[in-house]
Amino acid sequence: MMSKVVVFSPNRYSLYTTTVTELLIQQGIEISAIFVRKLFNPDRARTEFQRDGIRLIKKVWKKLILRQAGYHVEKYETILDLRKRYQINTTRVDDFQSQNSIRVSYCSTLNDQVVMDGLLKIKPDLVIFTGGGLIRENILGNSGQGVLNCHMGVLPTYRGMDVVEWAILEGHFDQVGISVHFMDSGVDTGDILAVKTIPTISEETIFSLRNRMEPIMCQTFVDTVIQFLNGKIERRPQRKLDGKQYFKMHRELQKVAAERLIHYHNNRNRS
Amino acid sequence: MISDFNFTNWWIIISKLDDSTLEENASSLNHLYGCEEYLGLNKLRDLNYPTLPASDLLLKQPAFINLEQGDLQILRGWLYLGENKPQTSNWAETLLRYAEINQTSLMNKTIAKFQSSKAAWLFLYEMIAFLMDNYFETLDLRFFNICLKLIEMNGPFNTKSITRTLQNHVLYPTLLQVRILIMSETAFRKLGFIDS
Numbered sequence: 228m229m230s231k232v233v234v235f236s237p238n239r240y241s242l243y244t245t246t247v248t249e250l251l252i253q254q255g256i257e258i259s260a261i262f263v264r265k266l267f268n269p270d271r272a273r274t275e276f277q278r279d280g281i282r283l284i285k286k287v288w289k290k291l292i293l294r295q296a297g298y299h300v301e302k303y304e305t306i307l308d309l310r311k312r313y314q315i316n317t318t319r320v321d322d323f324q325s326q327n328s329i330r331v332s333y334c335s336t337l338n339d340q341v342v343m344d345g346l347l348k349i350k351p352d353l354v355i356f357t358g359g360g361l362i363r364e365n366i367l368g369n370s371g372q373g374v375l376n377c378h379m380g381v382l383p384t385y386r387g388m389d390v391v392e393w394a395i396l397e398g399h400f401d402q403v404g405i406s407v408h409f410m411d412s413g414v415d416t417g418d419i420l421a422v423k424t425i426p427t428i429s430e431e432t433i434f435s436l437r438n439r440m441e442p443i444m445c446q447t448f449v450d451t452v453i454q455f456l457n458g459k460i461e462r463r464p465q466r467k468l469d470g471k472q473y474f475k476m477h478r479e480l481q482k483v484a485a486e487r488l489i490h491y492h493n494n495r496n497r498s
Numbered sequence: 499m500i501s502d503f504n505f506t507n508w509w510i511i512i513s514k515l516d517d518s519t520l521e522e523n524a525s526s527l528n529h530l531y532g533c534e535e536y537l538g539l540n541k542l543r544d545l546n547y548p549t550l551p552a553s554d555l556l557l558k559q560p561a562f563i564n565l566e567q568g569d570l571q572i573l574r575g576w577l578y579l580g581e582n583k584p585q586t587s588n589w590a591e592t593l594l595r596y597a598e599i600n601q602t603s604l605m606n607k608t609i610a611k612f613q614s615s616k617a618a619w620l621f622l623y624e625m626i627a628f629l630m631d632n633y634f635e636t637l638d639l640r641f642f643n644i645c646l647k648l649i650e651m652n653g654p655f656n657t658k659s660i661t662r663t664l665q666n667h668v669l670y671p672t673l674l675q676v677r678i679l680i681m682s683e684t685a686f687r688k689l690g691f692i693d694s
Contacts, residue, residue: 277602396639471638474598477646480639483689 237358309442418462
């Protein structure tokens with residue numbers, strides 16, 4: 228496969244980036260470059276705090292401090308189990324430069340000139356987004372067929388943030404899942420390539436459900452990229468009215484969603 | 499949240515308000531979507547919905563910056579009367595989005611818009627009331643979600659201060675706060691009830 232693929236990463240320690248990139252490499256995809264957002268940046272801290280509030284601390288704790296140590300042995304497959312299964316040992320994005328000779332460039336935001344210059348030089352066929360904030364139109368427009376994202380929600384219904392929780396709160400337990408889609412100027416409104424629903428399982432909490440979804444996201448994302456590059460799937464446009472944009476869920480509603488998940492399984496077990 | 503708060507004392511004071519005060523503040527208390535009954539409070543005597551003044555709201559582009567406090571009363575009126583539904587829904591969606599995205603700076607932006615913190619608070623209470631009514635009308639939980647966030651924007655509503663104000667002199671913004679709290683409490687209890 229001769230397609231040129233570029234990866235966007237939210238930070239050098241991202242487990243998600245390293246897993247997806249390694250799986251792509253194992254599948255014979257040529258990664259031309261990885262653009263990584265610099266971690267310590269006051270503007271980034273401010274923007275992310277505005278978006279995530281106090282939850283940013285939890286996110287930093289889990290993703291940057293605990294990292295692999297934050298996962299335990301579970302009944303379900305975690306992202307660590309997936310990495311073990313595919314013998315993925317890369318823990319930092321920089322390792323791809325030394326081990327695979329992939330150019331790794333750092334930027335303050337993924338809209339920086341360094342990214343733009345890189346894209347103009349590489350002329351990629353596709354960009355894989357593994358996190359890192361909003362992408363401006365000039366970057367989107369110079370990303371070959373586009374920038375692909377794997378969203379933790381079923382599109383087009385559930386766009387935006389906390390959509391696992393929102394689907395549960397609204398009682399749409401069959402609408403928990405992931406979607407691979409192209410990014411555009413809207414929030415999760417770009418063309419869809421694949422949607423996979425993930426049924427919730429007994430005794431599962433929202434936290435464990437999200438953890439269980441992580442490896443499925445990585446695999447579905449990679450499988451979809453390969454199928455798309457092989458011309459086996461087509462873009463499916465979304466209509467604005469087919470879904471709604473959801474925002475960060477208030478903690479009291481999160482509690483209600485968590486209770487709903489427990490009740491849903493209790494009722495199902497009883498029946 | 500003020501879950502299990504007893505609204506009875508507030509309601510006794512409100513029920514004893516004279517006709518003219520009630521009529522003056524009708525917009526803050528009428529059509530509570532059955533919330534007062536749900537919480538076991540006596541239904542207030544029917545308050546006529548204030549006649550909606552002539553407005554250029556239909557000509558305005560839905561945007562936070564274009565909105566005045568009176569417009570929000572009109573939007574609540576339209577919602578209740580089922581008039582201009584597409585426009586009302588468009589305004590609700592626009593305000594929801596704006597409030598979510600600008601949540602941390604909303605207070606400052608509102609003060610800058612009105613050049614007065616008193617007017618800004620009144621506007622924000624009116625906006626929460628509209629978004630809350632929109633939740634009860636559509637049962638779209640995104641609207642309840644933003645209401646919860648806006649209620650806590652500057653710390654939760656101070657129930658002691660509301661009681662003091664109600665006991666001394668009734669003020670429209672205080673009645674709006676009572677409305678918002680009664681409706682949010684009902685919404686929570688109903689969400690819990692569905693599950694149990």
